[in-house]
Amino acid sequence: MENFVVSARKYRPATFASVVGQRHITSTLKNAIERGQLAHAYLFCGPRGVGKTTCARIFAKAINCQNPQHGEACNECESCRSFNEGRSLNVHELDAASNNSVDDIRNLIEQVRIIPQQGSYSVFVIDEVHMLSAAAFNAFLKTLEEPPHHAIFILATTEKHKIIPTIISRCQIYDFNRIRVEDGVEYLRYIATKEGVEADDEALNLISHKADGGMRDALSMFDKAVSFCGNKLSYKDVAATLNVLDYDTYFSATDMLLAGRYVDALMLFDQVLSRGFSPQVFISGLNAHMRDLLMSKGPAISLVEFTGSLVERYKEQAARCDEAFLFGAISLLTEADGKIRQSSNQRLLVELGLMKIAGLGQKKNDEVASLSLEVDVPLPELQPAQQPTSAQQPAPVAQPAPQPAPQPVAQPVAPQPTESAPVPQPTPAPQPAPVVEERPAEVVAPRVATPRSRRMGMSIGALLSEEVNTKAKGEVHDVVEEVDPNCEAKLTAIKAQFVEILSKGRMRYVPVFETMTVSDRVVRVVVPSRELFEEIMRDKLEWLKEIQKLAGLKCSIDLEVIVNEAVRIARPITIEDRLRHLVGKNERLKEMIETLVLDAE
Numbered sequence: 001m002e003n004f005v006v007s008a009r010k011y012r013p014a015t016f017a018s019v020v021g022q023r024h025i026t027s028t029l030k031n032a033i034e035r036g037q038l039a040h041a042y043l044f045c046g047p048r049g050v051g052k053t054t055c056a057r058i059f060a061k062a063i064n065c066q067n068p069q070h071g072e073a074c075n076e077c078e079s080c081r082s083f084n085e086g087r088s089l090n091v092h093e094l095d096a097a098s099n100n101s102v103d104d105i106r107n108l109i110e111q112v113r114i115i116p117q118q119g120s121y122s123v124f125v126i127d128e129v130h131m132l133s134a135a136a137f138n139a140f141l142k143t144l145e146e147p148p149h150h151a152i153f154i155l156a157t158t159e160k161h162k163i164i165p166t167i168i169s170r171c172q173i174y175d176f177n178r179i180r181v182e183d184g185v186e187y188l189r190y191i192a193t194k195e196g197v198e199a200d201d202e203a204l205n206l207i208s209h210k211a212d213g214g215m216r217d218a219l220s221m222f223d224k225a226v227s228f229c230g231n232k233l234s235y236k237d238v239a240a241t242l243n244v245l246d247y248d249t250y251f252s253a254t255d256m257l258l259a260g261r262y263v264d265a266l267m268l269f270d271q272v273l274s275r276g277f278s279p280q281v282f283i284s285g286l287n288a289h290m291r292d293l294l295m296s297k298g299p300a301i302s303l304v305e306f307t308g309s310l311v312e313r314y315k316e317q318a319a320r321c322d323e324a325f326l327f328g329a330i331s332l333l334t335e336a337d338g339k340i341r342q343s344s345n346q347r348l349l350v351e352l353g354l355m356k357i358a359g360l361g362q363k364k365n366d367e368v369a370s371l372s373l374e375v376d377v378p379l380p381e382l383q384p385a386q387q388p389t390s391a392q393q394p395a396p397v398a399q400p401a402p403q404p405a406p407q408p409v410a411q412p413v414a415p416q417p418t419e420s421a422p423v424p425q426p427t428p429a430p431q432p433a434p435v436v437e438e439r440p441a442e443v444v445a446p447r448v449a450t451p452r453s454r455r456m457g458m459s460i461g462a463l464l465s466e467e468v469n470t471k472a473k474g475e476v477h478d479v480v481e482e483v484d485p486n487c488e489a490k491l492t493a494i495k496a497q498f499v500e501i502l503s504k505g506r507m508r509y510v511p512v513f514e515t516m517t518v519s520d521r522v523v524r525v526v527v528p529s530r531e532l533f534e535e536i537m538r539d540k541l542e543w544l545k546e547i548q549k550l551a552g553l554k555c556s557i558d559l560e561v562i563v564n565e566a567v568r569i570a571r572p573i574t575i576e577d578r579l580r581h582l583v584g585k586n587e588r589l590k591e592m593i594e595t596l597v598l599d600a601e
Helices: 023-035 052-063 078-084 102-112 134-145 181-195 201-211 215-229 235-242 247-258 262-274 279-295 299-303 309-320 323-339 346-376 432-448 451-455 460-473 487-493 495-505 507-514 530-538 540-551 575-585 587-596
Strands: 041-045 091-095 122-127 151-157 172-175 517-519 522-527 558-563
Touching: 023 052, 023 172, 041 052, 052 078, 052 091, 052 122, 052 151, 091 102, 102 122, 102 134, 181 201, 181 215, 201 215, 201 235, 201 309, 215 235, 247 262, 247 279, 247 309, 247 346, 262 279, 262 346, 279 299, 279 309, 279 323, 279 346, 299 309, 323 346, 487 495, 487 517, 487 540, 495 507, 495 540, 507 522, 507 530, 522 530, 530 540, 530 558, 540 558, 575 587
Parallel strands: 041 151, 041 172, 091 122, 122 151, 522 558
Antiparallel strands: 517 522
8 A cells, every 4th residue: 555645745845936825935035046145044934834944945955956947946966856855965954842952052063064065055944943942042143143154044933033133133034924815725726636636616715714824734634625525525525524614604694693683693503502613613703704794895805815606605795784784793793702711601692792793783674674664654645635646645634844833624725934835826727737746845844744754863852742742633644843932931931940849859850950051942951970960861751741741832842961070069958958858758757856846957
């Protein structure tokens, strides 16, 4: 049986051109070789599995090649053959993770003095150089700064910040990038073709995305998927092999949340848990999915690391998602993801986040429904039926302007002058066409006063007033708000009476409403604390109802509460006020005070 070689070793790049996703590195190294501008020390930094050691070996082979071609090794000379067969004496590799002491560096310094027997340079590749001890770094400084002319050092590390500055300052630094998903998919497709494996784009995309920018990890996952699936890699099988949530789960969850179906979303989350996935995996994956949907709206789609048909699916779902919904979902998921590690009930935390996001989706649907409902509301009739029309309504009558008092039904054509065009006096023979044309002009003003359109921007007090007037009149659809020109005077007149009423049962609010001011239909009060503000706002409807009833108003009014902590209440509640309040509730208390001759203090 032939020995199996993993793809990461079998398809390890042997030339600069075959290195995946590091063109800025390979181009610089090739140009340096062509021009003979070789430094004595290089530092290769970057994530795992992106080609640091591979580029170091290709560079070592190329600088010792006897017939280099545009910075690449020829792979035909003796030096290249010995390197490919693993018997070259010009390349020395040291694993600093297990050889990190001062003695190991001393042995390396002794080897540096030996002149190469074949080729021009001795290349010393030190992998995981950040693992060297502080003493080993210090022992290496002098040799790294002034090595022999035939010695070249290549230091490779995944944690550049752990290397002391004196080492970094002596090297040319090359930062390797994470391999993009597109480049990873392309290279995996090349390997699949070489191995005779049939794979769809979504399967290769899933492998590359799961590798998180590491080509070595992607090739290891590819070998695992081939072992499980055989010569045909399907998306479902690869997802099951790698134990990752498939994209369909996140697409389905987003559709449910967008429609406000939180019960279906919770059931889907339960299925995810039953498959063995942790709540954190689901919530982080859903958060990333929402982010990709947001990026898919507009030119930012280039930031989405997907290819093929998957990009079209993201575009299609992103078109159905509102930006406000996506922003809110990402905010909630990010907050839950930060709390989930410390949570004692991770499942409940995720479920609560899903219900909140479903609330955002339901709110969006309600707004769309309300807009469509407003469009479908039929226009009210202003006149009795004089001519038969196709869209004639039954007899509810609405007044054309909010200012005048409502007119009786028997006089529909006698409104007060408003901004709408006045109704001309009837001609000897009324014509059907003018009547039809005049109706839309007269309907403009009452249309604004229909319940649905008015309620969108009305205050709470106005809604309460409208509700009371509607019930009193027995009308449901066509309500016209009355305007009292003496509203401000009436509100000012009842100020003292209202304060007197409060002193009998709500002594706490007496100092607040003693400073009450009125402007048009708005009652303003100033409170010294946020707590008192919230307390008054909780009972705002009750306050407005009492003030309206006391002033005898039918028009809507509003209550504005201003918090000013720098201003104290003009008259604090005294002990006499408290005593007067207690005596008012219990007359026998007054008898006890007179009998015992008690003082208020």
